[in-house]
Amino acid sequence: MPAIRFKVEARGIVQGVGFRPFVYNLANRLDLTGNVFNNKLGVTIEIEGTKEGCEKFLKALETDAPPLSRIADIKTESLKPVGDAVFKIMHSRDEGSDIALIPPDNDVCVSCVSELLDKNDRRYRYPFINCTDCGPRYSIIEGTPYDRAKTSMKDFGMCANCQAEYDDPHNRRFHAQPNACPVCGPSAQLLDCDGKKIGAADPVADTVEFIKKGKIVAIKGIGGYHLACDAKNEEAVKNLRDRKLRKEKPFAVISRDVETIRKYADVNKQEEKLLNSREKPILLLKKREEKVLADSVAPGLNECGVFLPYTPIHHLLFSGEDAPDVLVMTSGNVTDEPVVFEDSLLLDRLGGIADYFLVNNRPIVWRCDDSVIRAHKDKAALLRRSRGWVPAPVFIEKKTPPILACGGDLKSVFSLAKGNTVFPGPHIGDLEHAEAFDSFKKSIRHFKKIFGIEPERVVVDKHPRYFSSNYGRSLGLPVTEVQHHHAHIASVMLENRLKGDVIGLSLDGTGYGGDGTIWGGEVLLCDYKEYERKFHFPALKLPGGDKAVR
Structure with missing residues (x-):
């Protein structure tokens, strides 16, 4: 049976989650040849072999991928067979202008915990044990593609044992970038x-x-x-x-x-x-x-x-x-x-x-606080989206030019967007504190660097005195101002994929209104672009301004 060859582009969270080792072992199990490598977009794969083997490979990419991976898109292209002898993992290629998705930090897996508490294991009680299926990701990444040289582990050279694990395609630590042990890795004091x-x-x-x-x-x-x-x-x-x-x-x-x-x-x-x-x-x-x-x-x-x-x-x-x-x-x-x-x-x-x-002595590249949720109707209602979720994106249907959305001043979170992808930033805090405002600005710069997004427009809250809004206005970019409560309702619409007009009830607190007064407790008839204020609590005079509500 003649051989066929495919080029496969897998986009999504496919770096730092054991995707290349998974592809390598899958290809060898199906007697396919070719190669796989990381790039800025995600992962590029070329496979060659029988039609049946290639079809099984493509199906397994979608059904059997590593648990921490999140494939957003797979594109295939037929190529002329070249007669590769084996399947190889190639060096990453720093090419392309698209966005590489970065995995969030993951909890330590069951296998690593077992080794951690095993007196006979060489990583017994080693505080930095990890493998391809677990450990730090976002908090140690300095750039993409995701390789050790672009993480805060770059100065920790692997010992012979760790290098052997890293190079062994059948090992759980095959190409695990933070791989380390007490001999060669970080230490606690x-x-x-x-x-x-x-x-x-x-x-x-x-x-x-x-x-x-x-x-x-x-x-x-x-x-x-x-x-x-x-x-x-x-x-x-x-x-x-x-x-x-x-x-x-x-x-x-x-x-x-x-x-x-x-x-x-x-x-x-x-x-x-x-x-x-x-x-x-x-x-x-x-x-x-x-x-x-x-x-x-x-x-x-x-x-x-x-x-x-x-x-x-x-x-x-x-x-x-x-x-x-x-x-x-x-x-x-x-x-x-x-x-x-x-x-x-x-x-x-x-x-x-x-x-x-x-x-x-393992540096943290950027902070990421704990996430907070509550259970609601058999789902997780996110109250603070940070570690475990950040920097995973939210995918939207309509493409957008590069945009920075600055958010509000309290419990501040910004977002960067490009194309069909929105990247909500980590929880920062209240921007009236100088340290928090400084972190807000530095976090935006960090996101711009790791995702390669340079905003062409900035979206801000209408409030004339919000630190976040005035920062956005100072950037010299075209500015879109959004009413506070409309933004909350629109975000719920997007999260639930709603279209058309909705009746939205926003009771989150105060926000600058379209008439120049402070609103709070709003019923809006709106879509994503426009709103009508239908009902609201009566206005009250606030001696002392914001101090009156604290």
């Missing part, structure tokens, strides 16, 4: 409150001991630092609340497993599924009547934010028999400021909060 090194054979084990004694420890994670303490120790939690200047907002807590969570919160089947999802978000759960957590964890609330371990360090914190079974694990920052991720700012920003610091 424990520092005191003055930043001086503490001699510790096992820094994570010593961290647990300090937490048991009521201390507060800043722990470097995937996308930034957390502040951790014993969630059952009222004095420790109250100290954290006072030092962090967090008067009322609740703290998130982390537990070793779902059974432990059930001691202090109700968990149904859908919520258990969300807790165990690969994104490992903070999930809002109803508290049980039994008092388990310290009162200061979530004062005056009947809910608490809970998540499960998603990094090797998290699992190690709970690995000892006498380890605490629930910890406060909150963003490493002063309230309303962005989470700290740069080691150079650690003492300056968290020095007055943490008693100790569990640090490491």
Whole structure:
């Protein structure tokens, strides 16, 4: 039977998720020859072999792809056979002007956790264990295509054993870019409150001991630092609340497993599924009547934010028999400021909060805070879209020119868009704080760099004094102003793929109205472009302006 050859372009989240190893092994299993390589668009594949083998290959690309991949589009083109002898993984090619999709950071997989806790494994208790199916991605990527040389792992040369795993197409770590071990990879250290090194054979084990004694420890994670303490120790939690200047907002807590969570919160089947999802978000759960957590964890609330371990360090914190079974694990920052991720700012920003610091020498390229969700009608309702989702795109039907949408000032999130793809940025915080506004501007620059999008138009909120809006207006680009509540309703329309006119109810809070007054509690008849204000709460005078609503 004569051989045929196809060129396949797979676009989507196909870099950093084990897609090339999957393609390599699939091609060899079907006796196909050819090659595969990363490019700015995604992955390019050429296969050659029998018609039956090629058809099975193309079908398997869509049905059997790695679990962390997300294929947006597959294009095929017939080529003339060239008679390749084998199938090869080729070096990445930095070519093309299209957008490469970058995978979010992933939780540590079951296989790696098993090795992490296996005394006979060479990565026993190694805090940076990972493989093709798990580990950091977005937070370590400096550019595309996704290769080790363009990540913060570039300065960690692999030892012979790690290199052998990386080169073995049958190994779970085949082309795993963050691959490392205690011999060649990053390492953790424990520092005191003055930043001086503490001699510790096992820094994570010593961290647990300090937490048991009521201390507060800043722990470097995937996308930034957390502040951790014993969630059952009222004095420790109250100290954290006072030092962090967090008067009322609740703290998130982390537990070793779902059974432990059930001691202090109700968990149904859908919520258990969300807790165990690969994104490992903070999930809002109803508290049980039994008092388990310290009162200061979530004062005056009947809910608490809970998540499960998603990094090797998290699992190690709970690995000892006498380890605490629930910890406060909150963003490493002063309230309303962005989470700290740069080691150079650690003492300056968290020095007055943490008693100790569990640090490491793997740089975080850019911050990414924890995501927050609640279960709603058998789905995850995203309240804060960040780690686990960012920078995954939202796909839209209508093509758009390169656009920057600056968002609002509170709980700020921007978006970049081009073509059929929208990239919502990470959660930043409230832009009235100088650190948050600085992070907002730097985050936009980072997104522009990694996605190669240079906006031709900027979209801003109508408010004349929003920091985000005035930043957009200052860029020298054509500006589109959008009414605050119309933007909220339009975003819900897009999320649910609605077309035509809708009646939208927006109760999110205040926003600058089309008549120059502050609106809030709006019923709009609208589509994506236009709106009519049908009903609203009566206007009230606000002595002191914004201060009156705080």
